[in-house]
Amino acid sequence: MSAGLDPGQIRHAFSRAAASYEAHAVLQAEVGRRLREQLDEREFTPQRVLDVGCGPGIGASALRKRWPQAQIIALDLALPMLQLAQQRAGTPATFACVAGDAQALPLAAASVDLVHANLCLQWCDDPGLALAEFRRVLRPEGVLVFSTFGPDTLHELRSAFASVDAAPHVSRFIDMHDIGDGLLASGFRDPVMEREDFVLTYADLRSLMRELRAIGATNADAQRSRSLMGKTHLARVIEAYEVFRRDGVLPATWEVIYALALAPAIGQPLRTLEGDVASFSISNLRGSRVRR
Structure with a gap:
């Protein structure tokens, strides 16, 4: 389930975009709001919530308002984003900010009741590893809710570049069915997935590309060209x-996938590459007898 991305480029792009991100991330904020609506019908009060890929802290702040008594942990790979999140958290901090990678979470196993990740998974070089980490830190029957981009995202831009050269210019995104398979392979139970398309419009291609840069959503494909694009080349893409173009504007499609899944209960096996591993409560083992 590897996406073939360059983690250094991702960190650099989002660090550079920290100051401009919130003003341009209208879609990301709306997707986050709809993602949290997935939790409306669930009656539970988490004690500890992890917001993975928190950016400037928009989601962490919303989670704090939803569960004012919970401990909210906001985690991001880009330190400038995390600094903005800390400013939003205020003094004294209403949520904790932690630097970290979704693929190697700096948290203990079974320490979180809810993992929330809004439009983060698509920027992981190995999304399957991130899902395994989400599973590891969740307590038994904990909740995972996340959104990510599907392969139809920016298909217009991908097509325009493909007509000019064969190099990858738009990051590749994972199909919804592969994400569902990844959830099951990581040991999650009862996954529920939904798909939604958003179409944003622009006066010209340069406006779209400026916005992508402003939110850090630049090409992170490990096989991308490192050289600058010449004016003639860009003119052909334009x-x-x-x-x-329709009705005087250029469309840009974003395929959004929402997912909600549960960590297995105690005693249900965790699927690993080595096979199923079952866990049991120590209290259930006390007093047990071995029959000979």
Whole structure:
């Protein structure tokens, strides 16, 4: 389930975009709001909540308002984003900010009741590893809720570049069915997934590309070209994108996938590469007898 991404480029892009992110991340904020609506029908009060890929802390702040008595932990790979989240948390801090990678969470096993990750998974070089980490830190029957981008995202931009050269210019995104398989392979139970398309419009391609840069959503493909794009090359891409123009504007599609899943209860096996591993409460083992 590897995405073939460059983690250094991802960290650099989001660090550079920290100051401009919130002003341009209208879609990301709306997707986050809809993601948290997935929790409306669940009657539970988590004691500890982890917001993975917190960015400037928009989601962590919303989670704090939803559960004012819970401990909220906001985690991000880009330190400038985390600094903005700390400012939003205030003094004294209303939520904790932690630097870390979704694929190697700096938390103890079975220490979190809810993992929330809004549009973070698609930036993991190995999303399967991130899902395994989400499973590891969740307590038995804990809740995972996340959103990510599907492969139809920015298909217009991908097509325009593909008509000019064969190099990858748009990051690749994972299919919803592969994400569902990844959840099951990581040991999650009862996954519920939904798909939704958003179409944003722009006056021209340069406006779209400026916005992508402002939110850090630049090309992170490990096989991308490192050289700067020349004016002639860009002009050909701009011309190729024009075939999508409708009603005077250029569309940009974002395929959003929402997922909710449960960590297994105590005693249910955790699936690993080595096989199923079952866990049991120590209290259930006390007083047990071995029959000969």
